[in-house]
Amino acid sequence: MGSQQNKLAYITGSSRGIGAALVDLLLGLDYQIIGIARTYITERPNFKSIQLDLNDLEAVRAFNFSEVASEVLLINNAGLIGEIAPIGQVADRSIEEVINVNTIAPQILMNKFIKTYLKTAEKGHIINISSGAGKQPIDAWASYCASKAALDIFSRTTAEELKTRGSDNWHIHAIAPGVVDTQMQTDIRQAKSHDFKLLDHFVALKNDNELSAPKIVAAKIYKVIDQPTDYPETVISVRNF
Numbered sequence: 370m371g372s373q374q375n376k377l378a379y380i381t382g383s384s385r386g387i388g389a390a391l392v393d394l395l396l397g398l399d400y401q402i403i404g405i406a407r408t409y410i411t412e413r414p415n416f417k418s419i420q421l422d423l424n425d426l427e428a429v430r431a432f433n434f435s436e437v438a439s440e441v442l443l444i445n446n447a448g449l450i451g452e453i454a455p456i457g458q459v460a461d462r463s464i465e466e467v468i469n470v471n472t473i474a475p476q477i478l479m480n481k482f483i484k485t486y487l488k489t490a491e492k493g494h495i496i497n498i499s500s501g502a503g504k505q506p507i508d509a510w511a512s513y514c515a516s517k518a519a520l521d522i523f524s525r526t527t528a529e530e531l532k533t534r535g536s537d538n539w540h541i542h543a544i545a546p547g548v549v550d551t552q553m554q555t556d557i558r559q560a561k562s563h564d565f566k567l568l569d570h571f572v573a574l575k576n577d578n579e580l581s582a583p584k585i586v587a588a589k590i591y592k593v594i595d596q597p598t599d600y601p602e603t604v605i606s607v608r609n610f
Contacts, residue, residue, distance in 0.1 A: 374401040377438035381405040381423065381478070382447030386551035387498060390587035391444060392416065398591075403436065406447070423447055423474035424466050430477060434485040440492045442594065443482045445475035445520075448498060450553050453509045453560035464512045471516035476523055483527075483539075492538045494597055496590065497524050499543040499604065509565040521604045528603045540597035544590055545606040550580035581607075 378395050382388040383404030392402055396415055403417045404410050410418040421432055451467035452459045479495055486493050502510055503517030521543045528541035548554065548571075558575060562568045574580055589607040593600050600610075 374436060374438035376400045376440045376442070377403070377436055378442040378444065379403045379405060379434065379478075379482070380444045380446055381421075381475075383418075384408055384410050386446075386553070387546060387549060387583045387586055387590075388444075388446040390583035391446065391590065394584070394587045394591055400442075401436070401438070423470045424449075426469055426473060426477070429474045432478070432481070434482055437489065439490060441482070441486045441490045441494070443478065443495045444590075445478060445495070445497045447474075448500075448553065450510065450513050450556060453557065454564040455509055456511045458564065459512070467512040467516050468519075471513070472519045472523075475520060479523075479527060483531075487536065487539070493536075494540045494594060495524075495527075495542070496593065497521075497541075497543040499524075499545045501545045501547070501606065503545070508567055509560065525603045541603055542593055542597070542600060543604045544593060545604075545608070546581070546586045546590070547607050548574055548580050549583055549586050550575075551583060554580060 376399060378400045380388050380391055380402060383392050384406040388404070392404055395402055401415050403419055405419050405421050407420065407422045409420050412418050421428055423429060447470060449467050449470040452463035475497055482495060483493070497520050499521055500513070500517040502514045503521050507514055524541050524543035531539045531541065554571065554575065557571050558568070560568055586607060589610065592610060593605070
């Protein structure tokens with residue numbers, strides 16, 4: 370990539386699912402993209418791959434946003450559901466990994482992103498992929514629910530901070546994508562019924578073709594990217610538009 374870009378997007382979890390769909394969509398809309406994932410992704414025109422494990426907080430702290438652009442976008446898409454079981458039966462390590470990937474790493478990246486671009490970019494936008502699970506308790510998902518609830522309030526607080534300091538050209542959104550046909554849904558369906566009381570419900574979602582395709586969800590998320598002022602609330606859901 371050159372030293373100066375017009376529209377630049379960083380996307381975590383860009384190797385599959387919603388992240389990969391967003392990469393494909395934005396590449397077609399003249400974005401320069403840096404995909405961040407645990408594994409290397411084959412590079413192509415206007416797409417650069419960076420390997421970064423968000424569970425490795427030392428590596429996250431060492432990461433820097435280095436590209437220059439007039440419009441910058443960060444999409445914290447990577448997510449981890451962790452071990453699906455009630456608290457008391459979950460490995461301590463699983464709790465730590467879920468909070469690292471879903472909550473702490475995105476907060477650190479947001480902090481670095483704003484520090485890097487607030488005074489240099491003409492426009493800035495951060496989108497955190499949230500979840501309806503952050504709004505209500507779901508059996509056997511305690512850490513996941515907590516991680517997304519924390520991401521929502523962090524998003525709201527950051528948006529308020531920017532607003533009160535007159536940064537009208539910056540926008541923050543936490544978007545719940547609904548139930549999407551991704552690897553996470555596959556992992557959910559592989560849970561044990563005695564550990565997860567809603568297993569039959571999630572199996573039925575797949576069998577009844579009620580899971581959204583990642584590219585459909587990516588298109589809805591782009592509506593927010595394209596016209597952020599049309600979505601004044603920070604925490605929103607694709608179900609509502």
